[in-house]
Amino acid sequence: MKDLFGNALLDYQNGHYTEDIITSTSISDDDALPLPYLFRDFKDMPKLEQQALKLAKGSILDVGCGAGSHSLFLQEKGFQINAIDISKGAIEVAKQRGVLNAEVKNILDETETFDTVLLLMNGTGIFQELTQVSKYLTHLKSLLNPNGQILMDSSDIKYMYEDEDGGYWMDTNASYYGELDYFLSYKDEKETPMKWLYLDFNTLKLACETVGLQCELVMEGEHFDYLARLS
């Protein structure tokens, strides 16, 4: 990984904002990811994220914290927060912004336990593929204190396969429709392609049941997105 995502966050943080990150997927064309969005404060967050922050309690792990926007908000409210991300640049930025416990770490290498584990901005993305969901959920479950909770958001992206006549063009023999190849570029450099998973709520709920987690739909968003609470 070249960490172009982290480089972009560092540029923004250091006052060198000239352009946005460009993303595309196996089923969608180029789209700008505005850097200021990654530095959003509470009022600019989607309702699902605001609700997740309202439900957070106790000791909190922010997984894939990015620039640390959710961590900062909760830290300012007095919560004990650990923020982790595999992006070195993201963690550098989170620290510069004031997140006290921010560390470069893959979620699979986390061993502490928490009252709340947060995975926000399509939290299921880091599972990458449907076949890996059980592994990640089992690990996330092992990070929970008694009565702990996991709060994560995702979307049912079936709508992205809808054609003008209201039919769907997805290949039913192919893998799960929420598994995408994800491409990112920044300042004319291309990141190593990665896999990114969107999970519809029912598939997430079924996967949770197989690993002994309860999965509750907390809230639906405006565009096929939702917030789930796992316990």
Ligand SMILES: C[S@@+](CC[C@H](N)C(=O)[O-])C[C@H]1O[C@@H](n2cnc3c(N)ncnc32)[C@H](O)[C@@H]1O
């Ligand atoms: C879509 S961004 C979300 C950033 C932040 N949560 C936000 O809402 O602004 C996903 C983040 O997850 C991080 N990430 C991806 N896989 C990870 C893993 N296995 N462990 C920890 N972080 C991961 C990426 O580096 C990236 O910063």
